[in-house]
Amino acid sequence: xxxxxxxxxxxxxxxxxxxxxxxxxxxxxxxxxxxxxxxxxxxxxxxxxxxxxxxxxxxxxxxxxxxxxxxxxxxxxxxxxxxxxxxxxxxxxxxxxxxxxxxxxxxxxxxxxxxxxxxxxxxxxxxxxxxxxxxxxxxxxxxxxxxxxxxxxxxxxxxxxxxxxxxxxx
Numbered sequence: 777x778x779x780x781x782x783x784x785x786x787x788x789x790x791x792x793x794x795x796x797x798x799x800x801x802x803x804x805x806x807x808x809x810x811x812x813x814x815x816x817x818x819x820x821x822x823x824x825x826x827x828x829x830x831x832x833x834x835x836x837x838x839x840x841x842x843x844x845x846x847x848x849x850x851x852x853x854x855x856x857x858x859x860x861x862x863x864x865x866x867x868x869x870x871x872x873x874x875x876x877x878x879x880x881x882x883x884x885x886x887x888x889x890x891x892x893x894x895x896x897x898x899x900x901x902x903x904x905x906x907x908x909x910x911x912x913x914x915x916x917x918x919x920x921x922x923x924x925x926x927x928x929x930x931x932x933x934x935x936x937x938x939x940x941x942x943x944x945x946x
Contacts (some may be wrong), residue, residue, distance in 0.1 A: 784821055787817070787820065791835050791838050792817075794835055794838070794839060795816050795839060796813040796842075798843055798846070799812040799843075802843060803850060808853070812846045816841040820837075820838065859907065860899075860903060863906055864899060889935075890936070892935075892939060894932075898932065899918065900929050901933065903918070904929055911926050911929055914929070
């Protein structure tokens with residue numbers, strides 16, 4: 777089956793409400809549902825031969841694709857949430873450990889400085905530096921704009937530098 781722009785536009789116009797509705801029913805998040813609906817149409821565009829009219833209607837095919845992609849998105853989001861929660865819980869446990877001696881080692885100094893950041897800054901930094909996320913991944917995981925993630929990371933790191941240099945004894 778060949779790719780036809782006007783045919784795809786017609787398919788999208790005819791089925792977008794049903795496909796978006798299916799995705800929204802599974803995800804309960806309009807932003808994710810819109811992405812999943814778009815992915816369902818892109819899947820048809822990339823592999824038009826995957827639709828077999830002998831097996832059912834185009835609407836049923838698209839809704840099945842959307843449902844499967846939505847379930848994958850739920851699993852992906854749940855995994856990200858668990859990972860983020862685990863990282864944050866690990867940070868809280870580590871920062872509650874009292875220093876064993878007068879001379880606080882570098883790790884304890886960093887943990888103490890992290891504890892003094894605002895919660896949004898701390899969460900972004902923990903995800904980026906302990907979780908290995910890029911600022912884009914931090915933004916996506918926290919559901920915030922990339923610019924906001926960059927600002928939280930920049931401001932948090934600036935505050936950490938100042939705290940670790942001994943420039944702020946709040």
